[in-house]
Amino acid sequence: DADVTQTPRNRITKTGKRIMLECSQTKGHDRMYWYRQDPGLGLRLIYYSFDVKDINKGEISDGYSVSRQAQAKFSLSLESAIPNQTALYFCATSDKGSLSYEQYFGPGTRLTVT
Amino acid sequence: DAKTTQPTSMDCAEGRAANLPCNHSTISGNEYVYWYRQIHSQGPQYIIHGLKNNETNEMASLIITEDRKSSTLILPHATLRDTAVYYCIVRDYYNYGQNFVFGPGTRLSVLP
Numbered sequence: 001d002a003d004v005t006q007t008p009r010n011r012i013t014k015t016g017k018r019i020m021l022e023c024s025q026t027k028g029h030d031r032m033y034w035y036r037q038d039p040g041l042g043l044r045l046i047y048y049s050f051d052v053k054d055i056n057k058g059e060i061s062d063g064y065s066v067s068r069q070a071q072a073k074f075s076l077s078l079e080s081a082i083p084n085q086t087a088l089y090f091c092a093t094s095d096k097g098s099l100s101y102e103q104y105f106g107p108g109t110r111l112t113v114t
Numbered sequence: 115d116a117k118t119t120q121p122t123s124m125d126c127a128e129g130r131a132a133n134l135p136c137n138h139s140t141i142s143g144n145e146y147v148y149w150y151r152q153i154h155s156q157g158p159q160y161i162i163h164g165l166k167n168n169e170t171n172e173m174a175s176l177i178i179t180e181d182r183k184s185s186t187l188i189l190p191h192a193t194l195r196d197t198a199v200y201y202c203i204v205r206d207y208y209n210y211g212q213n214f215v216f217g218p219g220t221r222l223s224v225l226p
Binding site for chain 2: 004042088104
């Protein structure tokens with residue numbers, strides 16, 4: 001069973017719609033992250049959370065919001081989706097106590113905004 | 115500003131060693147070198163990390179030059195399943211707020 005799961009895996013939505021991407025983890029990690037990836041590019045950090053009460057903006061937070069409902073759940077919302085938010089979205093986790101700061105990634109959500 | 119530079123793409127014959135270079139000429143004393151890979155739009159996968167000593171694990175070896183300005187990831191016996199984009203990342207080990215910055219990486223194609 002996957003340690004980091006994302007739902008939905010694929011989603012097509014229309015411009016202006018609100019959409020939520022969900023991430024759940026069973027690794028018991030404190031830290032969770034949301035990244036987006038555009039074709040041919042690396043990953044860019046949207047938001048990250050070091051614990052339930054600690055949420056921080058990443059490199060490209062405009063147009064996005066997040067909610068850390070519990071240690072194991074971190075949701076990303078697009079309040080009013082626009083076509084240039086079409087991308088592959090990844091959730092990741094890491095262990096605060098880990099000396100390596102290794103991040104574990106989910107399988108990704110492919111979002112298309114038409 | 116990008117902290118690392120990597121070739122855009124590389125080829126390697128199956129069964130041979132794949133040597134992926136990375137330049138990080140502005141690396142500071144507390145920054146570690148990390149390598150991740152991403153296989154065909156899956157989530158990135160951690161491979162290895164190091165500070166200044168060479169490191170080896172079950173997946174790969176990491177060779178860091180003495181001046182720490184460059185490093186090489188070595189996959190000793192590349193297989194077709196190693197075809198992926200490989201990311202070299204530097205990160206301040208003691209800056210708990212710093213996150214990983216994934217650049218475009220190197221696309222490695224392992225050829226039969």
